[in-house]
Amino acid sequence: MPIERMTLNIPDAPLKDLFTWLPREGGKEDFPLLDQETESDRIICTHPSNPCILNTMVAMIENAQDNVLLCNWMLSHAKVESALARTSRRLNGRVHVLTTLETSVHSRYTDDDSALNDLSRLQKLAGEGVYIRLHPEAHAKFLIVDDQVLVTSANIRDTSLEKNIETGVLSSNPQIVKDFRSMYAHVWLQEAKQHIRPSSSDPRLGNTWKSDKSEPPTFDGDACWTLSNRRMSLAKQIIATINAAKKALRISTYAFSSLESGIGGQVLKAILAADTRGVRTTILYHATSTAIGRPPREHEAHGFSAIARCKNLTMVGHPRLHAKHVIADEETALMFTANLDGSHGLNSGIEVGVKLSPTASIELSKWHDSLFNGFPLELVIEPTSTNLSSRGGTKIVNLPKDTIIWTNKQFEFVKQRVTDLAEQPSLLSAEDSRWIQPETKKDSRRPKPYENRVKAPSFKQGIITHSGLELIASGKVIQATKAEVKDTRLHHAHLQPGEHVLSIGRPFSDDELLEMIEELLPAPEKGVAIKEVMALIKSRSEMPDVEVPFKFNNDGIEEYINAHSNRGLLKSNPIKNRRLMPILTDIEAAEMLKPYIGEASNEELQSILDGAKKPHKFRISKKFMKQIHTILNPPSENEDSNAQIEEN
Numbered sequence: 001m002p003i004e005r006m007t008l009n010i011p012d013a014p015l016k017d018l019f020t021w022l023p024r025e026g027g028k029e030d031f032p033l034l035d036q037e038t039e040s041d042r043i044i045c046t047h048p049s050n051p052c053i054l055n056t057m058v059a060m061i062e063n064a065q066d067n068v069l070l071c072n073w074m075l076s077h078a079k080v081e082s083a084l085a086r087t088s089r090r091l092n093g094r095v096h097v098l099t100t101l102e103t104s105v106h107s108r109y110t111d112d113d114s115a116l117n118d119l120s121r122l123q124k125l126a127g128e129g130v131y132i133r134l135h136p137e138a139h140a141k142f143l144i145v146d147d148q149v150l151v152t153s154a155n156i157r158d159t160s161l162e163k164n165i166e167t168g169v170l171s172s173n174p175q176i177v178k179d180f181r182s183m184y185a186h187v188w189l190q191e192a193k194q195h196i197r198p199s200s201s202d203p204r205l206g207n208t209w210k211s212d213k214s215e216p217p218t219f220d221g222d223a224c225w226t227l228s229n230r231r232m233s234l235a236k237q238i239i240a241t242i243n244a245a246k247k248a249l250r251i252s253t254y255a256f257s258s259l260e261s262g263i264g265g266q267v268l269k270a271i272l273a274a275d276t277r278g279v280r281t282t283i284l285y286h287a288t289s290t291a292i293g294r295p296p297r298e299h300e301a302h303g304f305s306a307i308a309r310c311k312n313l314t315m316v317g318h319p320r321l322h323a324k325h326v327i328a329d330e331e332t333a334l335m336f337t338a339n340l341d342g343s344h345g346l347n348s349g350i351e352v353g354v355k356l357s358p359t360a361s362i363e364l365s366k367w368h369d370s371l372f373n374g375f376p377l378e379l380v381i382e383p384t385s386t387n388l389s390s391r392g393g394t395k396i397v398n399l400p401k402d403t404i405i406w407t408n409k410q411f412e413f414v415k416q417r418v419t420d421l422a423e424q425p426s427l428l429s430a431e432d433s434r435w436i437q438p439e440t441k442k443d444s445r446r447p448k449p450y451e452n453r454v455k456a457p458s459f460k461q462g463i464i465t466h467s468g469l470e471l472i473a474s475g476k477v478i479q480a481t482k483a484e485v486k487d488t489r490l491h492h493a494h495l496q497p498g499e500h501v502l503s504i505g506r507p508f509s510d511d512e513l514l515e516m517i518e519e520l521l522p523a524p525e526k527g528v529a530i531k532e533v534m535a536l537i538k539s540r541s542e543m544p545d546v547e548v549p550f551k552f553n554n555d556g557i558e559e560y561i562n563a564h565s566n567r568g569l570l571k572s573n574p575i576k577n578r579r580l581m582p583i584l585t586d587i588e589a590a591e592m593l594k595p596y597i598g599e600a601s602n603e604e605l606q607s608i609l610d611g612a613k614k615p616h617k618f619r620i621s622k623k624f625m626k627q628i629h630t631i632l633n634p635p636s637e638n639e640d641s642n643a644q645i646e647e648n
Contacts, residue, residue, distance in 0.1 A: 002505050002506050002507065002508055002512075002541065002547050003404060003503050003504070003505035003541075003542050003543070003547070004415070004503070004504050004505070005501065005502070005503055006415075006418070006419070006501075006502050006503075006504060007499060007500070007501055007502070008418065008419070008421060008422060008499070008500040008501075008502055009422055009498075009499050009500075010421065010422050010425050010495050010496070010497045010498060010500065011422070011497060012384045012385060012386050012497035013384060014382035014383065014384055015382055015383060015384065015385060015388070015425075015426070015494075016382060017382070017489070018295065018382055018383070018388075018426075018489070018491075019295070019296070019304060019305075019308045019379060019380065019381045019382065020291070020292070020293055020294055020295055020296075020379070020380060020383070020388075020393055021287045021291040021292050021293075021294070021317055021377045021378070021379055021380070022292060022293070022377065022378060022380045022383065022387075022388070022391040022392070022393050023292065023376060023377060023391050023392065024316070024375065024376055024377060024378045026374075027374065027375055027376030027377065027378075028374050028376060029318070029319070029320075029376055030048075030374075031047075031165055031318070031320075031370075031371055031374065032367065032370050032371070032374075033045065033047045033049075033050055033052070034047075034052075034167065034363075034364075034367045035050070035052050036360070036363040038357050038359040038360045038363070039357060039359060040171065040172065040173050040357050041169050041170060041171045041172070041173070041356065041357055041360050042169070042170040043167065043168070043169050043170075043335075043356065043360050043363060043364055044056060044167070044168050044169075044170065045165065045166060045167050045168070045323070045367070046154055046160065046161060046162065046163070046164050046165065046166035046167075048162065048163055051161055051162045052168075053150075053152055053154050053161055053166055053168045054077070054079065054080070054161040054162060056150060056168070056170060057080060057083075057143055057150060057152075057156075057161075058079050058080060058083045060143060060145040060148065060150060061080070061083040061084060061087050061095075061143070061145065062083050062086065062087060063145075064087050064091060064095075064145045064146060065146050066091075066094065066146050067091065067094040067095070067096070067145075067146070068084070068087055068088075068091070068094070068095040068096065068143070068144070068145050069096050069098075069143070069144040069145075069181070069184050070084070070095075070096065070097045070098065070099075070142075070143050070144075071097075071098040071099070071138060071140050071141065071142055071143075071184065071187070071350075071352075072097075072098075072099055072138075072140075072141045072142075072143075072155060072156045073099070073100060073138060073139045073140075073141060073155050074099065074100075074155040074156050074157050074160075075097065075099045075118075075121075075122065075125075075156050076118065076121070076156060076157045076158075077156045077157055077158060077161055080156050080161075081121065081125055084097065084125060084128075084130055085125060085128035085130065088128050088129040088130045089128060089129060092129070093129040093130070093131065093198060095129070095130045095131065096130075096131045096132075096133075096184075096188065097122075097125070097130055097131065097132045097133075098132075098133050098134075098135060098138055098184070098187060098188060098192065099122070099132070099134060099135075099138060100134055100135055100136055100137070100138045100139075101118050101119060101122075101134060119205065122196055123196055123203040123205070124203075126196040126197060126198045126199070126203040127198075127199065127200035127201075127203050128200070129198050129200075130198060131195075131198050132195060132196040132198070133188055133192035133194065133195045133196075133208055134192060134193055134194040134195065134196070135187065135191055135192050135193055135350060136193060137228075137344075137348065137349035137350055138187070138349075138350045139337060139338070139344075139345060139349050139350060139351055140225070140337050140350045140351050140352040141153065141154060141155060141156075141337045141352075142180060142337070142352055144177065144180055144181060144184060147172060147174070147177055148170060148171065148172050148177065149170075149171050149176060149177045149180045149354075150168055150169070150170045150171075151168065151169050151171070151180075151335060151336075151337070151352055151353070151354045152166060152167065152168030152169075152337070153166045153167050153168070153254075153322055153323050153324050153335075153336075153337055154166035154168065154322065160322065163320060164320045164321070164322045165318060165320045165321045165322060165323050165371070166322050166323055167252075167323040167324075167325060167335060167364075168335075169335050169354055169356060169360065171354060173222065175221050175222070175223075176221065176222050176223050176354060179217070179219045179221060179223035180223055180352070182217040182219075183216070183217055183223070183225055183227070183352070186214070186216050186217055186227070187227070187350060190214060190216075191227070191228060191350065192208050193207075193208065194206065194207055194208055195207075195208040215230070216228070216230055216231040217231075218231065218233070219233075222354055222355035223352070223353075223354055223355075224236070224237045224334075224336075224352070224353045224354070224355075225350070225351060225352045225353065226338060226345060226346060226347065226348065226349060226350065226351040226352075227350060228348070228349070228350070232263065232346065232347055234336055234338060234346065234351055234352070234353045235263050235266075235267070235346040235347060237334055237353060237355070238267060238326055238334060238336070238340075238346070238353070239266055239267060239270045241326045241327075241328050241332055241333075241334045242267070242270040242271060242274055242326060242328065243270055243273070243274075244328040244329070244332055245274050245277075245279045245281075245328035245329055246277070246279065246328075246329055247279060247280065247329050248279065248280050248281075248282075248327075248328075248329055248330065248365075249271075249274050249279050249280070249281040249282075249326075249327070249328060249329075250281075250282055250284075250325070250326070250327040250365060250368045250369075250372075251271075251281065251282070251283045251284070251325070251326050251327075251340075252283070252284040252285075252321065252323045252324055252325045252326075252368065252371075253283070253284070253285065253286075253324050253339055253340040254285075254286045254321065254322050254323075254324065254339050255286070255299075255300075255339035255340060255341045256283075256285065256300055256303045256304065256339075256340050256341075257299040257300055257303065257339070257340070257341040257342065257343065258299055258302075258341055258342035258343040259302055259303040259306070259340070259342050260302045260342070261342070262342050262347060263342060263346045263347040264303075264340070264341065264342015264343070264346060264347075265342065267340055267342070267346065268302075268303055268306055271307065271310075271313075272306060272307075272310065275310040275311060275312050275313055278312060279312060280312050280313075281310070281312060281313040281314070282313075282314050282315075282316070282368070282369075282372045283307075283313065283314070283315040283316070284316060284317075284318070284321055284323070284368065284371055284372060284375065285315055285316065285317045285318075285321060285379075286317065286318070286319070286320075286321045286322065287317025287318065287319065287321075287377045287379075288317075288319040289319065289377075290451050291317070291377070292377070292391075292392055292393055292451075293388065293392065293393030293394050293450045293451070293491075294449045294450050294451065295449065295450075295489035295490065297449075299343075301489075303340075304379070308379075308381045308382075314372075314378070314379075315378065315379035316371075316372055316375035316377060316378045316379070317375060317376075317377035317378070317379070318371070318375045318376060318377065319376075321375075324336050324337065324338065324339065324340075325364060325368070327361060327364060327365050327368060330361060330362050330365040331358060331361055331362075332355070332361060333355070333356040333360065333361035333364050333365070334353055334354070334355055334356070335353065335354055335356060335364070336351065336352065336353030336354070337351050337352055337353065338351035338353070384497075385425060385494035385495075385497060386497060388494070389494070393450075394450065394491060394492075394493055394494050395454075395455075395456030395457070395492065395493040395494075396456075396493065396494060396495075396496050397427060397456055397457060397458075397463070397493045397494070397495055397496065398495075398496045399495065399496070399500050399502070400459060400473065400476075400478070402476060403473070403476050403477065403478050403503070404476065404477050404478065404503040404504070404505045404542075404543060404546075405418060405471065405478045405480050405502060405503065405504050405505070406477045406478060406479055406480060406504075406505050406506070406546060407479075407480045407481070407504075407505075407506055408506070408507060409506070410482065411504070411506040413482065414469065414480045414504060415504050417465065417467040417468050417469045417480075418467075418469070418480075418502065418504060420465075420467035420468075421465060421467055421495060423467075424465065424466040424467045424488075425466075425494045425495040425497075426465075426466045426488070426490075426491040426493075426494055427457050427463050427464065427465055427466070427491060427492060427493040427494060427495065428447050428457065428463070428464040428465075428466070428485065428490065428491065428492050429454075429455075429457035429458075429461065429462065429463065429464070429492045429493075430457070430461065430462025430463060430464050430470055430472065430483075431457075431461050431462060434447065434448055434454070434457075434492060435447060435448060436448055444486070446486065446487060447485075447487055447490045447492075448490075449490055450490060450491050450492055454492050456492070456493050457492050457493050458473075459471060459472065459473035459478055460472075460473050463493075464483045464485060465483070465485075466485050466488050466491075468482060468483055468484070468485060469481070469482070469483055470482070470483035476543075477543070477546055503542075505542075505543070505546070505547065506547075507546065507547050507548060507549050508537075508540075508541070508547055508548055508549070510549075510564070513537070513548065513549075513560075514564055514567055514568070514570070516536060516537060516540060517533055517536075517561065517570070517580075518568055518569045518570070519536070520532060520533060520536065520580070521569040521570075521573050521580065522569055522572065522573060522582055523573045523579075523580045523581060523582040524582070525582070525613060525614070526579075527576070527579035527580055527581040527582065528573075528579060528580040529578065529579050529580075530554050530557055530558060530575070530578045530579065530580070531554070531578075533557055533561075533580070534552070534553075534554070534557060537552075537557075538552075554578060558575055558578070561575055561580070562575060572585055574615075576615065581614075581615060582614050583614055583615050583616055583617065584609070584612050584614040584615065584616035584618065586618075586627060586628075586631060587631060588612075588614070589609060589612075589616065589618055589628065590628045590631040590632050592608060592609070592612060593605055593608060593609070593628060594632055596608060597625075597628070597629075597632075602620045603620075605620050606619070606620045
């Protein structure tokens with residue numbers, strides 16, 4: 001039957017393999033202040049109303065007595081730049097800056113406007129007598145002034161030093177300061193790629209002079225770092241701290257990326273092992289409102305998928321988080337500048353870290369917990385569609401009532417895919433604006449990730465189901481065609497859970513229609529009116545306008561019958577005056593002429609045919625008469641056999 005009724009039950013069940021960020025009840029955007037003195041160090045944070053890291057950094061530079069050694073990924077803050085310039089003039093140039101332009105540092109200039117602006121500011125600073133060297137991977141952030149070192153997660157820019165959640169530790173430990181000085185000297189002499197000449201008249205960007213190569217320094221104390229893929233004590237210390245956790249593990253990171261293998265895989269393995277041991281793990285992460293409802297980004301997918309299986313791990317997010325630390329059982333804390341990124345920072349580039357004192361570890365743990373309790377977002381594992389919708393993570397779409405899902409072909413395929421909606425209720429919009437257009441001809445377009453500002457898909461505009469259908473409404477009919485969905489993690493909406501009564505239909509096939517028409521044949525003497533054919537088809541169909549492959553009126557039916565007049569009973573029942581009329585068959589013609597054969601002329605025989613009640617298409621000829629004789633005198637079986645023998 002062309003239209004088949006079915007009931008589709010969509011449960012409000014956990015959405016398999018979906019994990020995403022959702023708002024937390026009671027979550028807030030602000031965060032507490034951290035400024036705590038301990039016996040050997042001071043831990044501080046960036047705070048909008050009290051920029052501790054910025055103030056500490058400026059005070060250290062301005063109070064320098066001997067020299068300043070600064071390393072930072074960025075250098076773009078007026079207060080810090082002014083302090084460096086003033087101190088350089090006072091200390092006769094004993095101010096050194098190691099940074100990056102975030103561009104191709106091996107080229108003298110670049111067309112990138114921001115890089116040119118950065119270069120211009122650095123050249124101006126060099127004109128004040130500041131020694132500046134550049135390294136493309138100088139992501140570490142620390143400041144050495146006389147007998148103190150400040151290690152921080154903050155870049156030197158307005159957002160980082162005045163708005164973000166950043167941490168820093170100011171240490172006066174002689175060994176830590178000594179170790180950092182040794183590391184800085186190595187990078188300055190051996191790793192830096194370019195320098196800016198400290199000259200007010202000619203601050204040129206050029207290649208640095210290097211001494212004979214030497215191996216990076218190694219220490220087993222409280223200082224650790226990553227140096228150009230040859231020194232990875234930072235990664236080792238991070239893993240060791242995670243492995244030391246017996247009851248509680250606290251982690252803060254901006255990124256959780258590329259953890260499939262290598263050193264990133266080892267970090268992830270340690271976190272999973274801690275969960276297996278029953279360690280309660282809390283992770284602070286950088287997540288914004290645009291992440292609500294979205295699956296993890298490609299570089300995050302492996303790590304997020306792994307932690308989604310953890311039983312004792314909870315992850316919360318904040319749009320301003322940039323702090324990086326690992327704490328084991330409130331006793332052992334490591335503060336560092338690298339992200340938990342297997343592709344950069346743990347085994348490449350330039351990064352630093354420092355162990356905190358036991359007292360500082362406790363204070364950082366308390367601050368971590370206060371952030372954890374107040375962060376506005378949480379990573380939710382396999383939410384239901386209604387939970388996802390109520391928290392702004394998806395749109396809910398209802399199937400229109402009294403509609404038919406229609407397909408011109410592949411009826412069984414469509415039926416199965418509609419059934420699959422119970423297990424895969426996620427939807428994508430078919431609109432062009434919902435797709436990322438390919439960059440090259442070889443690339444295919446990809447669905448855009450879900451965002452809370454994305455409008456709900458509509459059947460009028462087109463919907464693509466994750467089961468592999470494209471559904472577009474046309475009146476009360478939803479046209480269904482096959483669709484490709486390559487990334488099933490993505491969604492713009494979900495079908496409303498509950499019971500849906502559906503009709504799935506297809507057009508009548510030619511065989512079904514012609515068999516239906518032939519039920520009225522052979523036609524009686526007066527014929528069958530076309531309206532009778534229309535009434536029969538209509539009685540067998542719920543929506544004949546879409547169920548038949550022709551215009552559903554007299555003209556459409558006549559045209560369809562004439563197109564199939566060579567089939568079955570239609571051969572002997574042609575259309576005449578909007579009626580299917582019976583015509584004289586060759587057998588009937590033979591019986592009619594039988595009494596007159598041999599006695600009447602051909603003209604008289606033709607007159608007899610023309611006088612028949614039924615119309616005909618016969619004309620008296622030798623061929624026709626031979627056919628009549630054959631019908632009246634069929635050969636016997638013996639004659640057939642003899643004829644066969646003669647032919648052989």
